[in-house]
Amino acid sequence: MLKQALVLALLAASSATFAGNWQVKVGGSVISATDDTKLNPATTVKADHEYAFTPSVEYFFGDSNVSTELLLAAPVNHDVLANGTKVASLKQLPPVLTVKYNFKNSTRFTPYIGVGGAAFLAWDEKGLAEKVDNDYGFAGQVGFNFQPADAKNWGVFADVRYADLSPKVTLTTGTKFNLDINPLVYTIGYSYRF
Numbered sequence: 001m002l003k004q005a006l007v008l009a010l011l012a013a014s015s016a017t018f019a020g021n022w023q024v025k026v027g028g029s030v031i032s033a034t035d036d037t038k039l040n041p042a043t044t045v046k047a048d049h050e051y052a053f054t055p056s057v058e059y060f061f062g063d064s065n066v067s068t069e070l071l072l073a074a075p076v077n078h079d080v081l082a083n084g085t086k087v088a089s090l091k092q093l094p095p096v097l098t099v100k101y102n103f104k105n106s107t108r109f110t111p112y113i114g115v116g117g118a119a120f121l122a123w124d125e126k127g128l129a130e131k132v133d134n135d136y137g138f139a140g141q142v143g144f145n146f147q148p149a150d151a152k153n154w155g156v157f158a159d160v161r162y163a164d165l166s167p168k169v170t171l172t173t174g175t176k177f178n179l180d181i182n183p184l185v186y187t188i189g190y191s192y193r194f
Contacts, residue, residue, distance in 0.1 A: 021061075022058070023067075025057075027157070028053060029054040029186060031052055031076060037179055045082050045179065054071055055072050069141075080129060087128045088126060088127035096117070101113055102145075108149065110146075118137055118138070122134060122135075133169075139163045157191050160185065163182065
């Protein structure tokens with residue numbers, strides 16, 4: 001009986017500790033490549049812009065202004081263009097993990113900034129792309145969350161992330177180069193804190 005009471009007390013304490021510390025977000029994103037790659041003076045290679053469903057989960061550390069957020073996404077299909085013509089395609093997962101500072105204030109508008117890391121996990125290469133290596137790089141984030149007056153737990157958010165990603169591409173011809181994508185990810189959606 002004492003063990004059961006102790007277990008129940010620990011469960012209640014842990015529930016109280018974690019209540020209000022988790023937030024989930026459901027959004028849509030535009031993944032916009034900001035760079036291109038010169039293979040030679042006559043050939044420029046670039047990844048196209050894509051759209052993605054991007055849920056994320058965020059954990060707030062107690063009553064502090066610090067949180068950490070993991071951006072997930074459905075697989076993203078990128079076309080690779082050489083001088084504007086599609087020459088290859090690939091799929092990738094773009095998880096991004098950031099540590100954020102939330103500027104809490106007396107309003108329902110909460111701006112935030114974050115820094116962290118991003119991954120480019122590639123597969124299903126087609127066309128002239130024989131192999132695309134995974135890549136990892138720095139990530140930055142800026143945005144805001146807004147909670148309407150009649151909302152108890154939910155809100156809306158918008159943010160922009162930057163990721164420093166240049167995966168190595170091997171073509172069927174044997175040519176190798178770094179595909180400079182370095183995307184900006186523009187996201188809007190709903191948030192729910194529990």
